[in-house]
Amino acid sequence: MAGDWRDALAGLNLTRDSYVTVLTGSGFSAESGVPTFRGEDGLWRNFRAQDLATPEAFARDPRLVWEWYDWRRGIIAGKEPNPAHYAVTDLENMFERFLLITQNVDGLHRRAGTVKLVELHGYIFGMRCTADGTVTENLEVPLAAIPPECECGAMLRPDVVWFGEALPERAITAALDASRECDLMLVAGTAAVVQPAASMPLMAKQAGAFVIEINTEFTPISPYVDLTLQGKAGAMMPQMVSALRDLIT
Secondary structure, eight states: OOGGGGGGGTTOOBOTTSEEEEEEOHHHHHHTTOOOSSTTTTOBTTBOHHHHSSHHHHHHOHHHHHHHHHHHHHHHHTOOOOHHHHHHHHHHHHOSEEEEEEOOOSOHHHHTTOOSEEETTEEEEEEEETTTOOEEEOOOSSOSSSSOBOTTSOBEEEEEOOTTOOOOHHHHHHHHHHHHHOSEEEEESOOSOSTTGGGHHHHHHHTTOEEEEEESSOOTTTTTSSEEEESOHHHHHHHHHHHHHHHBO
């Protein structure tokens, strides 16, 4: 990492009361060895993710969909948070006002200790009752029963957002509010192409926030943010957090 990137932070006026938001994507998961579950990575019994992650597929064959999610849960359960995940947790502990907005469903941010977070696309170890919408956490791998049932007797579904479904209203509202109100936003490990998350850094910038992007390649938002750094989040996020800690007054 070039040494002069820290000079771009010199004008930042950060205190422990500054509002910091972090937006993360699949790059974080990939560095922990979590497959994308798309394309060749996601092929399972000749099914694609797009064939199974839909309300229609679940209505048609819930057992098949749950077998696929049980397979995915098993893979994710064997992975560990990487230094980028822990750097986000360090950042949370540095500021009174903080929110992590993640597009990942694997729960690795949770396991790294981050508490103030919004999971835009849900949580793969969450289960939602199809009768009343109650959500519970289930870390059992493999699942004892497929499809699993709620205590009320109704079938459970994965608490994730499927193709064709809207993002949870509470999650998207919290993410948009944080984007408009934050003083600093870090965007890391995301190609910034999936909406509405892709628009959040630009929203933050327009509202006056200082926006930093960390990614392995340039993205559609790169020309518009205050600082773009190319590289892997696992190597660069800890250095960025260290630099920000030195700026707090």
